[in-house]
Amino acid sequence: MSIKIPDKISREEFNKLTNKKLNTPDFRQYISIIKENYKKPRGGTEYFLKEGLSEQVLIRLDYVFKRIGDRQFDSLEEIARYFRMLLDEKKYILLFAYNGTGKTRLSAEFKKLGQRLIEDTEEKTADTLYNNAFTEDLFYWDNDLENDTDRFLKLNSDSRFFVGLKELEMESRIRPFLHRYADFDFTIDYDHYRICFYRDAAISGINERIENIKISRGEENIFIWCFFLAVVQLVVDHEESYRWVQYIYIDDPISSLDDNNVIAVASHLSSLICDHDIKVVVSSHHTLFYNVLCNEIHKPEQLFLQRNAKNEEYILKDTSKTPFFHHVALLKELKKASDSGELYTYHFNILRNILEKTASFHGYRHFSSCLRRESDENSLVYTRIVNLLSHGNYSIFEPKEMVEENKEYFSTILINFLEDYKFNQNIFEAEQMQEKNR
Structure with a gap:
């Protein structure tokens, strides 16, 4: 070190x-x-x-x-050690980083630091339950290439992730999570560590069950995520099989999701992990997902990970009180949504969060100080509108589109803000180019 x-x-x-x-x-x-x-x-x-x-x-x-x-680090292992010391003081770390920066490798380094070799048995102990690209590799398909009928998802039975599947009745634990996001169902063959999927469908007016279906990659991601959430629930409930877990590390769980599902996943995750004694790290490159977590979780450590291409150093920046790159990216998303007219009530939550960070950065006590004062009456109306429509409820399962009047208010507030607080356009372009290059 x-x-x-x-x-x-x-x-x-x-x-x-x-x-x-x-x-x-x-x-x-x-x-x-x-x-x-x-x-x-x-x-x-x-x-x-x-x-x-x-x-x-x-x-x-x-x-x-x-x-x-200044938080400068020579390696991802050094950051992982820093995170473990930080989690002695904080319950949650939220990390924003672009793809290719090293998020998944960082989660592996964090996990490795918690492993200990038992000399007598040559077994490894662990303290971290993690969800990342390696977790997805624990699930793999047997597509029955010969007959193309008996398809199932196999589980790596050697992983501690699947300890006590049958005894814990994982089907009944996964299903409530899955039904929040998907319309297919499944059965687990506990003896052979495999999962078969089915879907009920109306055919010629008659409900029939279609067995052994091959779900899409997006549906597979959702299923693995719900499987993980069921395990997290066992951890926070102090189930004996998972008492070894001291940390939960989640890396980019929202691939192949639209924005509404991203909000649902982030809000649902927040409600699951809050108010428990387990320490949690969540990393993501998705601005909306990261922003919802920042809003929903109480006093997390909010960090932005960068890599200096010249000297190969890693840099962590605190984003809790300043409008930083993920807020710039969010502004771009808000402007795009405003221009298209596809505005939902949760967009006001995001706008308020950016207003609050900007107000704090400029030394103001309230976000209303960043609303243009065309007149005292207009300023009061704008403040009330933002207060009313950013009440913390994202309507995650039935996202509500704004009525036309509120769309006009939103667009006016956003345009005024972008004109009054001019972010350097090079930052927008640099953020976009960096994302493309990743």
Whole structure:
């Protein structure tokens, strides 16, 4: 692990650090470790790092300086170690990153840090339940190429992910999740670790069951996601088979979903993991999914992961109080929706979130300060409209399209905001180009 901490700090910077930067509710706990390990000689103008400090103290100091300043890392393993220390203080980490940055590899590094080899049995213990591209590989198709009739999805029986399937009656646990999103059904052959799918359909006015269907890739993704949610439910319910889980790590679970389903998945996930003692990391490149999680989860650590192409370093940036790249991308989505006229009530939730971040960035206490004041009456109306239509209910299962009058209000508020708070167009273009290049 690369430790990067200053050997000395000027008196002015030390006072600024301990009296201002660290004097906040989130960082106040770090004041003591800084004061204990940096000392100023009598009459000196600089504070020096004490000699002979243990590796444990140096690692803790490195963590503190990363937590409060520039978060630069040499490797994904180093970020994974940082996340594990951060989760001693926080319950949730939300990570936004473009495809190709290293999200899936980061989840693998995080999982690997929690594995321990039992010498007597050569078995590995683990502490992380994860959902990523590797999870999807635990499910694979047997398409009955010879007869093209007996198709089923096979499960990797060697994985701890499938511990105690039959005893836990996983069918009854998965089905309530699946029926939120899909119209097909399934049966599990517990003895042979395989799943068959079927769908009820009306044929010539008669309801019939079509057996052994091959579901689409999008439906398969939904099924695997619902399987994972059922396991998460077992974890938060402290089921004995999953008591080994200390962390849940979820990487980009929303492939092949339209925006309405993305909102449903994000909101449903938030309700499932909140108010439990399990630590959770969620990473995504999907701006809408990330934004809903930021709104729904209480006080998460919100981070943006970048990679410096010149020196191969990784950079983590805090996005909790500033309008950053995912907000820029969201503005593009809102503008596109406004131009097309396809506006749903949840778009007001997204707009309000961006207004609040912008107000905080500019030092205002309320989002209404970022609404154009064409007149006192109009400003009051706009504030009431945003308050009324961003009440936190996304109508996730029956998304409601705005009425025409509210569409006009939305478009006016958005256009005024984009004109009054001009984001650099190069940022829009850079974000778009980076996404394409990934």
